[in-house]
Amino acid sequence: QVQVAESGGGSVQAGGSLRLSCVASGHTYCMAWFRKAPGKEREGVANIRTGTSTVDYADSVKGRFTISQHRDWKTMYLQMDSLKPEDTAMYYCAAGLSYSYCRAGFPPQDFGYWGQGTQVTVSS
Numbered sequence: 001q002v003q004v005a006e007s008g009g010g011s012v013q014a015g016g017s018l019r020l021s022c023v024a025s026g027h028t029y030c031m032a033w034f035r036k037a038p039g040k041e042r043e044g045v046a047n048i049r050t051g052t053s054t055v056d057y058a059d060s061v062k063g064r065f066t067i068s069q070h071r072d073w074k075t076m077y078l079q080m081d082s083l084k085p086e087d088t089a090m091y092y093c094a095a096g097l098s099y100s101y102c103r104a105g106f107p108p109q110d111f112g113y114w115g116q117g118t119q120v121t122v123s124s
């Protein structure tokens with residue numbers, strides 16, 4: 001059983017930056033960030049194959065967000081720059097036990113381990 005926990009959310013003005021962190025209690029193969037805004041479907045933001053430089057981003061965040069990992073391969077980050085009001089959402093860390101989960105589209109149902117979420121609010 002793997003546990004994951006996020007931190008680092010907060011409130012910023014449009015154009016600002018935030019950095020989210022996620023720590024997993026054990027080894028995983030694919031780690032990802034999702035977000036859920038009120039009235040919208042849960043959306044995959046970015047994913048990374050553990051121990052590799054293979055990453056994938058949603059089109060809505062490409063060029064603004066950067067996903068990375070610490071060399072312990074259990075800590076993941078999401079650097080969010082040039083934030084927009086439409087980035088406002090609850091952000092969740094998720095982990096899966098297969099590299100195959102880190103694929104285009106990365107549906108949330110592939111991921112078995114989830115954090116509680118951290119709120120990101122961007123004001124205009």
